[in-house]
Amino acid sequence: MSILGRVPAPTDDVDESKLHVSARKHYAAGVPAVAVAMQHGVQQMGVRRTAQTLLRLNQVGGFDCQGCAWPDPDPDHRHTAEFCENGAKAVAEEATLRRVTREFFARHSVDDLVGRTDYWLGQQGRLTEPMVKRPGSRHYEPVSYDEAFRIIGAYLNSLPSPDAATFYTSGRTSNEAAFAYQLFVRAFGTNNLPDCSNMCHESTSVALGEVIGIGKGSVHLRDFSETDLILVVGQNPGTNHPRMLSALEQAKKNGARIIAVNPLPEAGLLAFKNPQTPKGLVKGQGLTDLFLPIRGNGDLALFQWLGRAALRAGKIDREFVESQTSGFDDWARHVEALDEAEVLRATGLSRVQLDEAARMLLSAKSFITCWAMGVTQHVNAVGTIKEIVNLHLATGAIGLPGSGLCPVRGHSNVQGDRTMGIWERAPQHFLDAIRDEFGFDPPREHGHDVVDSIRAMAEGKIRFFLGMGGNFIAAAPDTAVTENALASCGMTVQVSTKLNRSHAVCGETAIILPTLGRTERDVRQGVYDQFVTVEDSMSEVHASRGRLAPPAPGVRSEVQIVSGIAAATLAGREDATGTIDWSAFAEDYSVIRDHISRVVPGCEDYDAKVRRPGGFQLPHPPRDTRTFDTPSGKAQFGVVPLQVLELQPGQLLLQTMRSHDQYNTTIYGLEDRYRGIHSGRRVVFLSAADAKERGFADGDVVDLIGVWDDDVERIAPAFRVVVYDIARGCAAAYYPETNPLVPLDSTAEASNTPTSKGVVVTLRASTTDPTTAERADIRDVAAEFGDLDADKRAPETTHLS
Ligand SMILES: Nc1nc2c(c(=O)[nH]1)N[C@H]1C(S)=C(S)[C@@H](COP(=O)(O)OP(=O)(O)OC[C@H]3O[C@@H](n4cnc5c(=O)[nH]c(N)nc54)[C@H](O)[C@@H]3O)O[C@H]1N2
Ligand SMILES: Nc1nc2c(c(=O)[nH]1)N[C@H]1C(S)=C(S)[C@@H](COP(=O)(O)OP(=O)(O)OC[C@H]3O[C@@H](n4cnc5c(=O)[nH]c(N)nc54)[C@H](O)[C@@H]3O)O[C@H]1N2
Numbered sequence: 014m015s016i017l018g019r020v021p022a023p024t025d026d027v028d029e030s031k032l033h034v035s036a037r038k039h040y041a042a043g044v045p046a047v048a049v050a051m052q053h054g055v056q057q058m059g060v061r062r063t064a065q066t067l068l069r070l071n072q073v074g075g076f077d078c079q080g081c082a083w084p085d086p087d088p089d090h091r092h093t094a095e096f097c098e099n100g101a102k103a104v105a106e107e108a109t110l111r112r113v114t115r116e117f118f119a120r121h122s123v124d125d126l127v128g129r130t131d132y133w134l135g136q137q138g139r140l141t142e143p144m145v146k147r148p149g150s151r152h153y154e155p156v157s158y159d160e161a162f163r164i165i166g167a168y169l170n171s172l173p174s175p176d177a178a179t180f181y182t183s184g185r186t187s188n189e190a191a192f193a194y195q196l197f198v199r200a201f202g203t204n205n206l207p208d209c210s211n212m213c214h215e216s217t218s219v220a221l222g223e224v225i226g227i228g229k230g231s232v233h234l235r236d237f238s239e240t241d242l243i244l245v246v247g248q249n250p251g252t253n254h255p256r257m258l259s260a261l262e263q264a265k266k267n268g269a270r271i272i273a274v275n276p277l278p279e280a281g282l283l284a285f286k287n288p289q290t291p292k293g294l295v296k297g298q299g300l301t302d303l304f305l306p307i308r309g310n311g312d313l314a315l316f317q318w319l320g321r322a323a324l325r326a327g328k329i330d331r332e333f334v335e336s337q338t339s340g341f342d343d344w345a346r347h348v349e350a351l352d353e354a355e356v357l358r359a360t361g362l363s364r365v366q367l368d369e370a371a372r373m374l375l376s377a378k379s380f381i382t383c384w385a386m387g388v389t390q391h392v393n394a395v396g397t398i399k400e401i402v403n404l405h406l407a408t409g410a411i412g413l414p415g416s417g418l419c420p421v422r423g424h425s426n427v428q429g430d431r432t433m434g435i436w437e438r439a440p441q442h443f444l445d446a447i448r449d450e451f452g453f454d455p456p457r458e459h460g461h462d463v464v465d466s467i468r469a470m471a472e473g474k475i476r477f478f479l480g481m482g483g484n485f486i487a488a489a490p491d492t493a494v495t496e497n498a499l500a501s502c503g504m505t506v507q508v509s510t511k512l513n514r515s516h517a518v519c520g521e522t523a524i525i526l527p528t529l530g531r532t533e534r535d536v537r538q539g540v541y542d543q544f545v546t547v548e549d550s551m552s553e554v555h556a557s558r559g560r561l562a563p564p565a566p567g568v569r570s571e572v573q574i575v576s577g578i579a580a581a582t583l584a585g586r587e588d589a590t591g592t593i594d595w596s597a598f599a600e601d602y603s604v605i606r607d608h609i610s611r612v613v614p615g616c617e618d619y620d621a622k623v624r625r626p627g628g629f630q631l632p633h634p635p636r637d638t639r640t641f642d643t644p645s646g647k648a649q650f651g652v653v654p655l656q657v658l659e660l661q662p663g664q665l666l667l668q669t670m671r672s673h674d675q676y677n678t679t680i681y682g683l684e685d686r687y688r689g690i691h692s693g694r695r696v697v698f699l700s701a702a703d704a705k706e707r708g709f710a711d712g713d714v715v716d717l718i719g720v721w722d723d724d725v726e727r728i729a730p731a732f733r734v735v736v737y738d739i740a741r742g743c744a745a746a747y748y749p750e751t752n753p754l755v756p757l758d759s760t761a762e763a764s765n766t767p768t769s770k771g772v773v774v775t776l777r778a779s780t781t782d783p784t785t786a787e788r789a790d791i792r793d794v795a796a797e798f799g800d801l802d803a804d805k806r807a808p809e810t811t812h813l814s
């Protein structure tokens with residue numbers, strides 16, 4: 014299957030001759046955002062369903078938006094429309110009325126599907142019945158859920174060892190499904206529980222776990238209303254967490270100042286027009302007071318600089334440092350010795366900019382640092398996050414009103430999944446609690462994360478892959494390696510709402526198990542609805558209840574599917590793993606919540622607490638009592654050597670990021686309107702100086718060539734150069750088109766997270782003309798469903814009510 018690795022880019026199905034670039038925007042959201050949201054809804058679900066669905070979003074008694082993990086305001090502070098453009102797109106994508114049926118699979122062989130783009134696959138609609146591709150066959154054919162479970166159980170039980178299987182989770186899975194899933198996997202006998210977090214905020218979890226004793230953020234939403242200063246580092250909230258802009262806006266109204274640290278001047282960071290209010294509240298003023306156009310990977314140096322500034326100005330909380338922390342003196346000595354020239358080089362910032370940032374910090378009585386992928390997906394990510402914590406510890410800015418650490422998570426329940434035990438390195442006390450509750454001793458050795466699972470598959474050590482949601486193939490790095498690894502498996506199983514590339518590139522036997530999404534009713538025996546629970550980025554846990562009819566009769570929930578697979582695999586075992594009552598789980602999720610209340614720390618009385626309006630907040634010692642559950646009982650300063658990422662002449666540091674019109678590997682459309690990109694995605698952003706130095710001009714077409722210490726050729730062809738305000742030496746292009754460039758072995762120290770924001774590349778003039786490539790897919794989609802072109806967007810005057 015030599016086609017593997019040459020991923021049809023989501024843009025192969027687009028006529029790139031339509032690609033055009035306009036001036037970038039200086040503000041985010043506003044009425045156009047609402048209009049776009051409604052238009053996506055209507056296109057996929059029609060008018061009535063759009064209204065019905067969007068009004069339930071993030072409401073008490075409604076469902077939790079799949080879009081991101083930003084928390085909801087308190088129940089009595091919510092708007093009727095507590096959603097954003099991109100949340101609405103995520104909902105429309107799920108609540109679409111389009112359907113993939115058995116006839117579809119009869120028409121399209123897996124070889125045909127492999128040649129399709131993720132965009133085309135996603136546009137086909139919701140999966141409606143279980144399908145199996147049997148060994149030797151090139152087509153999926155219908156199968157019942159129960160028969161599929163039997164096939165899976167038989168295969169799992171035929172493996173030489175439970176460690177020859179790996180069980181992935183994407184972060185939309187509910188707490189109930191996640192708890193049942195990890196229990197099944199551990200009862201089966203392995204800790205191979207990789208998840209999307211391994212590619213996302215793992216660096217955060219590792220760093221925070223080590224230095225403050227808990228891998229989660231320490232702020233409440235209300236801290237944003239009480240703070241003096243917010244640093245937004247390596248994050249594009251206007252696109253990826255639009256509801257966060259409301260919190261930033263509120264903070265500004267209360268007098269806070271904002272520093273944005275980003276190689277790109279992202280529209281959402283510059284200004285925000287709130288669609289909830291007639292004019293938008295920040296009149297004539299941007300959101301950001303200071304924008305630091307940092308060089309990619311320069312954040313560690315910046316935070317060391319700020320730490321030293323705090324030291325020199327005596328802005329140290331001596332009492333807190335002495336009673337609650339350890340390692341301060343070593344840290345102080347280390348940052349005192351900081352070399353200014355190195356800081357300037359690493360950050361690409363001027364002394365004036367650095368001093369202004371320090372001045373703002375020193376005059377703030379409280380501050381919050383927010384961060385996301387621009388920080389976590391670098392080789393030194395764990396060190397950078399420790400340095401952020403150092404600054405907060407030294408100044409005592411943790412666990413006080415308006416002060417704390419705010420990693421902003423991605424998938425809406427990625428944090429909850431971890432809390433429920435989706436973790437290849439779950440702590441011993443968690444495993445002990447499983448043992449005490451269920452009477453079997455779970456395996457104790459750490460399992461494989463995402464990168465190690467891929468390696469083990471490539472080496473033939475892992476033969477079975479199950480994806481609980483997500484699109485592993487397209488999300489993981491080093492596409493050719495990953496695709497060959499998956500394709501070499503004996504069996505791959507995907508529990509999915511929609512078709513994607515991970516169904517096309519599959520093992521010898523492949524199974525698709527369609528499942529309900531967040532928006533859908535989960536009815537048992539036609540009598541009562543089940544609800545599930547989720548945890549947001551600020552450790553708030555609450556219920557989520559869908560209202561729409563299932564995509565097809567008989568489609569099962571994730572909990573039912575896990576329970577079915579578990580029963581089929583473990584039935585007949587003579588030890589305690591054979592006695593878990595899976596059918597009770599599937600019938601009534603409060604049975605699972607009852608177990609959660611005894612196994613998961615902080616979840617006592619879980620079922621009752623999640624039934625309260627707004628739910629409850631999980632305990633967080635640094636936030637709640639300024640105490641630290643580390644081995645020493647104190648928060649730990651980290652000493653992080655400053656390494657400046659050096660590039661050879663001609664090389665650029667490429668970051669792979671999201672456009673405004675995608676959800677990870679799901680491409681909604683081809684607009685990145687805040688950055689001025691229209692009707693296409695195959696673009697590379699370069700500074701004018703870097704383009705010129707390489708002999709390229711805006712509009713030229715280049716190939717991106719990966720630079721890595723092996724003899725593998727990594728090329729992503731035919732990207733249009735867009736000259737842009739981007740830090741010198743840096744380039745940016747969209748994920749997942751650029752995943753073939755991210756080497757599997759290029760991962761962050763200690764967290765093993767692929768370095769998706771630190772990919773070294775060179776450019777060469779392309780011989781591929783992006784306007785003449787084969788465009789069959791877009792024509793198919795257009796013929797079947799009508800033209801999805803962005804020109805047909807609703808007029809900007811559309812109002813919500
Ligand atoms: N609409 C929408 N919402 C989403 C998602 C989506 O795809 N679409 N994905 C969800 C998920 S899973 C996640 S993890 C989050 C991701 O949310 P983000 O982290 O905002 O996502 P990215 O697009 O990867 O953006 C990274 C940002 O970091 C900046 N950056 C890159 N390198 C550096 C650096 O070295 N230093 C600094 N300071 N900045 C840098 C980039 O310019 C960009 O603004 O969003 C979640 N929400
Ligand atoms: N180069 C590069 N690579 C990256 C990143 C990057 O910034 N750059 N970001 C990384 C990050 S932060 C993340 S989180 C990962 C994302 O990796 P994943 O989470 O694996 O990918 P998604 O694209 O979010 O998964 C989309 C699929 O999930 C399924 N799905 C949607 N909703 C549900 C549901 O409710 N239940 C079930 N069972 N299935 C559902 C649908 O079939 C859909 O096709 O990608 C990572 N990869």
Ligand SMILES: [Mo]
Nearest residue numbers: 213214423424
């Ligand atoms: Mo993520």
